[in-house]
Amino acid sequence: MQSSLSNIEHGVRSQPCDDTLINRITNLEMMMRQTSLSEARLRKELDIIRSLSFKTIHSRHDAICDAHHETFGWAFTASSDEQTSLTTKQRESQRKLLKWLEHGSGVFWVSGKPGSGKSTFMKFVADHHMTMEALSRWAHPGRAIISSCYFWNSGSEMQKSLVGLLQTLLCDVFKCCPQLIESACPSRWSQDVPLGEKWTESELRDAISRISEQKDVTFRFCFFIDGLDEYESVNGDHSDFCEYLMSISSQSIKICLSSRPWNEFTDAFGQDPASRIFIHELTWDDIFVYTQDRLQTHPRWKLLESQTPKAGTLAKTVAIRAQGIFLWVFLVTRLLREGLSNDDSFTDLEKRLLSIPTELETFFRQILESVPSFYHEKMAGTLCVALYAREPLDSMIYSFVGEEYEDPNYFRHCFNPESDLNPDEAQNHLVARQKQITRRLKGWCRGLLDEQMGKVQFLHRTVGEFLRTREMSEFLESKLPSNFNSGLSILKAYLAWLNLSSLEGGKFMVFEYNGIKDLALCESPLYLGLQSALRYASYLELEDSVSKLYLDSLIDEMDIRLAKMARAIKPLLVKHVLETAEHVSGLVRITALDLPLMGYLSRKISKEPSFLSVFGQFPISTVLWTPTLSHITWPTESREKLEYVFKSGSNSNELTVGSMHMMTVWERFLSEILPKGSPTGWKRAGPKFQDAIELGLVQVFLDFGANPQSKIWLDSVNAVSSLTLFVAAGFDLETQEQAQEMYFQALDCFIQGGATFDSTESSYDEPRSSGLDQTLLEVSMIDFAEFSGFTGITATKSAQQHCELIFDRFEGKLRPAESFSTETPEYLFFSRLLGKVLPCAYKASWPLDKYQSLIERTLNNENLLPGNVWRSVRLKRCRTVDFNDDGNEAKRRLC
Template sequence: MKAAEAMLRQNLPKPVTVGSHAYVVVTNACRKIGEDLLLRIVRLEGVSSSGGDARVGRSGFRDAWPYQDVEALGMRLGVLYRLCQDDANLSHVTDSIISANGFSYKEDEQPPRDSVEEKDPLGSGSNLFNGVHPAGKQPARAPRLVPAGLLNDFILEGLAYSNMHDREEEVVQAHSRTFEWVFAKPESLHEQGNTFNHQLTTWLGTNELGPIYWVTGKPGSGKSTFMRFLFHHQLTQHHLKKWAQGQQVCTAGFFFWTSGSREQRSQTGLLRSLLHQLLSANTESIPNAFPKLWGKLRTMSTKDRIRLTLDWTAADLLDAFQRFVDAALPRMRLCLFVDGLDEFDGDHNALIDFFKNLSIGTHRNAVRMCLSSRPWNVFETAFQNNVPNLRLQDLTYNDMYRYARDRLRMDFPIRDLLRYNAEAGEILINNAIERADGVFLWMRLAVNEMLKISNPGLSMKALTGFLNTLPTDLDQLFTKLLFEGKKESHLTEAAILFRLMTAQETVADFVRNDSANSLTVWEIAFATRQEDDELAMSAVVEEATDDVINHRCAETVDKIRLRFAGLLALHGRQRQGNMRATRFVDPQSGEEDYLNDTGKRVTYIHRTVRDWLMEADGVYNRLVEKAPAGFDPHLRLLRSYVLRLKNPLEEIEHHRRLDEWWEDIALAMTHARYITVDATGLQRQFLNELDKTLSWHWLDKPEDPYDHWARNAFGAYEARMKSSPIWQPFLCLATKFGLYQYVREEVSARARVDKEGGVSDEQRELERADSTPLLAYATEFLCSRKLTIYPLSSPQLVGFLLQNPSRINPGPNDEYTEFATRQPRTPWTALLRHLRDARRRGWIEFYDIGPEGTARWSEIVRLFIEDGGADVDAVVAADIWDPEITARGVLEMLEETYGAVEIRRLRQLMGKTKGKARAK
């Protein structure tokens, strides 16, 4: 056995310290797995020697190496093998390891098979319910059944999400008479001398062609516009009624959007949207779709129902969708329109199987599914030779002709050219169509550029010559429009816009705020000017005047439209998540309304634009490097929130409704955590100004010396009223948000004031020894951040707090009263409880080689022991799920379960620490 161990150690890859960071990640991951395997081998050696037989029996092997451990090992090794086989993947290895293979927390992750499940306080056995009633008690039963209408609204509101309709509304509307050929008779359809029988009307009106129809086409050919046109057209309903033969037809649509929020590109988003549309039109089917949930809600009290939130999983939604189909289809017909399958952020084969499964069995003739995607291999294999389909670029020649002709005729100088040079005008338009090669997006941009150069002296020769200078390749056209012939100052403004947009996407995704994925004009208006840094500190709170709104918005809209060469668009949200209104509302025409512009969101005009910016060779760096020196988009967006608080668009009202500010607070605080460039130390100033400004808006209680807006961010009202007052709540909140730089500067500054005697007697009287210390907030999310906006605990922040004890953060062994349970704790025993709970809940991965996994929290435990002098003899009290256990027992349990080398080192460290304590 020792020889085998030596051989394994000899052949482990050594850590790489130069070259690709991705390669370092791979080799270090391999080394960690190898070291973990050595621990398993030693464990097996112990099992075999204890029985006096060199062989290990089945039961002994299972105890030493459980199934889920072996299963995880196979998955990890398979990932690393595939990555090493493909050099092209090495540059993306970090993301592949973390996101594709479950090394960070997954929303639908289940606990290990041998773990003890937490008790469901509602007794439902469903993971839809999020939140625990105090002390694990059963909720009180309502004296009467809740009316069905209220439950319908509750479930529909739970299914809805704020940007559920955004992508559909952002899709460009079809130009007049565009796509009308789809409803023409096949014999009348002639495109460039060819006849294309797309058979779509036959598919809509009969069962002859099967349940699925596939729309495909080149990027930018207009697939989403076509799907929106088809989804809403009255003739679509006409043909579907013929198919239904007197039965009700229920339609629903979804538009995937890879540049959008998590829900806009996910399976859960698809199912939530489809279910919301279908159940809104068939509310009587809601109990059938969610029988367990309906049964629990029906007997809940109003108070318990208000406190309940629904955490939808893919499994829950798939089950509900199937239940709806089984219950509804015998009496109706169902037609789905789903656009952009290629923009689904997941396994495309699994998505295809979902739709194929709907098309087979007893419901085959009662379901229609019109699906669109790019002509990727995975979709061509599934659909090209198996279902009726059309290639959009083969059918839009006449549509492009009308579009180009009508748009150009709207300009007076060009209209005159086309009128007096009819033959040359025909040649110009046909040349544009040929160059577009079926890509409607190219035609749209080309026409826009021709309109820009229009002037009374323009000649047809000059216009034709200009058209011929435009590259036919989309990526090359984007490059020409954004970069060529542009002033450096204009490129700088474009770079600022782009970095602000990408920073917002990052933060909105982290805090799981789907509605904030794209910035509004008003948010950008206070983030672009360098000179606004001083204004954020000096301005007083006053309602924004018309002059401020008009000036800021006009300037911002011009930058968006002009500096980004027309590649960005402004969209006003017309429907909120659960509004049961007409699916589409035409935008109102009229003069510029800057107050209305404040809420418009800035998006890319098409997916290909974002793909080009993020993925085309050298484009991202070429644009980003144009940003000014010292520019940090997260710092600017933090400042933007401060200035928007000081320039409210609505009449000022002092109130205590924190939820009205909370989403923006979470975004601003998270932007603060992402700041990397802050040479003048503005982060702390902006955060303190944010605290000060919110306190100004807050309707405080003079009789309560601990009253503060940030205090209301900690737990429910009932918990706060029964718990110890939170001393310095904003600093505590900043610690939960992981703001290392701010906490370090603020704690140090307060320590200096304290040392210099700057703390008044009144302030000292507010100090509470039983308040939760900063260390406890810093380690609250040690192993998982499930369903929270806060980050995982940071070793850097924990290290600082351990090395710099203060009155609000005395040390790891100092006792306080835990906020929610009001039980005695220390930061050290709280940390151990987190580890114990994480094992039970399955939040710790086997062979965890991700940067945010075992290595990170093990480092925090090490810091507690080595730097903080944590009590290795401490005892973690029993609770309703787990018995009492010692600190050493927690580590022993973790090593026994996971066999990770980091945990073995922590146990050894504990032993050394205990030995030193005895020697003293």
């Protein structure tokens, strides 16, 4: 469009014409150009915001109960003396938060006993419109921005980690202030770090720091962070975490926190009385109003009230006995409403109330003891399963767990394997089971387990803590058969669910992720259930009491069942790719390798070497690029998995199919970890390169025969040697001694294996991809359009371009300066790297004249390089560089 406008403008200018028309065309062309730039910027902003989001980012917020409509109003409106039973000091405490929101800085700490309603209060305040009004007065003349995060100890890894916290905060901030993205995340913005790469903790910390340190007062931020005691620190110490939160508060950022009154939080946040409240001391009136409402809205309350004027005293008694614990009030009012439904008299209700222990743990014990003995086995088994679960399980799992007590092998009878499964009947059966289990859980566990949005969890964190005590563990164990295993019960329940499910009509799709096209079953409850099932199988692998033969048989049944279900799939054309049954039949094996279930795989491959040859790929491809791959960097088990498949007979030089060229799995691996070219130079090597070095993946490939002379294709015509990009990646390696040594070991393998800096033009005799099977395996590891601009490289210019690419970086790293020490780890690393690179550069006829000063200065330091046996190569002006016998290190000596 812009080109057409330019042509029109040129044509108009060549003819006699009104200047106004020319100006209108010029302005229109400028507007089009600006619109194009705006669209590109918006697209980049949205991509970065999406990369910060994650599946469970708002799950905890949504799961927290909303505050009762007549509670917590004191946070914004002070109660009069006549309206409250609180002391003057307590009423003053109620006003602290509003004052801090309007005028305060730093950190405000909301603390309280377990079950006192801290999370509900934090959600109430963070979402309330008066909070924004108060913060706007603080931020004036700037704009106030609110971001909130709710830690959850029972949730996913992201819901209880620092990375999850920072991504949540930044995601909220950037949604409101996208103009901050470029300055807060320069590497992401310039795409030095590919958008698909997982955010690192250091990268997130840097982004928050840049926002915190901004001088511009256009935006001011208030972060609400709930449940610090539910944060899962790496070393179990919360002190560093507290210090970090204090450090990011600034002129631009203030933080409202909540936690239990643990010592480390008291020391960090509780020293200033003006910036703290203990919520259980301030909610007497809230509890009274809540209790009144719960009782008075019962259909039989008015009858009781007409029978005795004392009925109104129940709410006051509850408020007095509650001691500020809202969870206790919730359970008590539920029991009182149950009494009202039974037409209990006031005397009976009062006796019931006074018989309830005021301590939560004793109350929980009383609730469990009220369960009829007939249900004790199911109660104990259900609670043990909830304790074992790593995160809330689907209610369907609990519906199957209950059947185990009648028949341990029930999961094998959930369908008739000789008949076709009717999808509608299966679905209706599952829906009926889900409704049924909600009622059963109430009977078995008396409300201590709660079902929300199809997931079952403890009513409150304190319930789980109580059940994990030694006394309660023994109590539950005494109610169960001696061979009961919670993990096996969960795994069998998943298998039963799988047996009652169907893939008929299921949707499969090819999705592009970081340039890779993979086959996967996307967003399917069935597939997500399969992932969860095998994750629990991985936990059972670590339990000595579990028979591995029996465990393998359960996983095998899943594999067989899914293959049978997959055969019923009708081929679907999705995104121009034909999906067939074989693309999903191997999901159990793929997922087992992805987790990994190494014990299971080891036992299976020893009997069946081709066990992992699924999806038309070889096992190496399955290790590094599984369709179920959820991580951007490789997990720590990748080296073990890779060594295992090599020892099982796999070959690193097996061919796979690329977008334009056949490539080996080794070349595909290199394409993914090494720097990508761009018109402005190159992009940094991403976290995958650092991982590949530290985990020893490059070394494993080379040890098992990978070709060090491989070329990496830039586009359909040009290629670059893998050695060139491997050396370039060394400039992005973090300066850790172990990683550096592993890098040099791999570099030596490249050089000793005959790798060179030579580039190669296209070979048109290369096999081309064809046929359905190869199309299905198509993998775009490189953005070729972007790579073709790799510093302007063509086959004829490559020597000079590559030379400048590498040696300009050396000059930057080894430049002389008055304060520059030649003994720093960084200097020693790059001087050593130069010594190894130089022989290869001479061999490739790189034009090194302009870098002679750098070479002499660096190699003249006799302490840097070992004194081996040298041979000489003459340089201009009678300078000599010596190479050792292996030809892979160099140093200067005078003629």
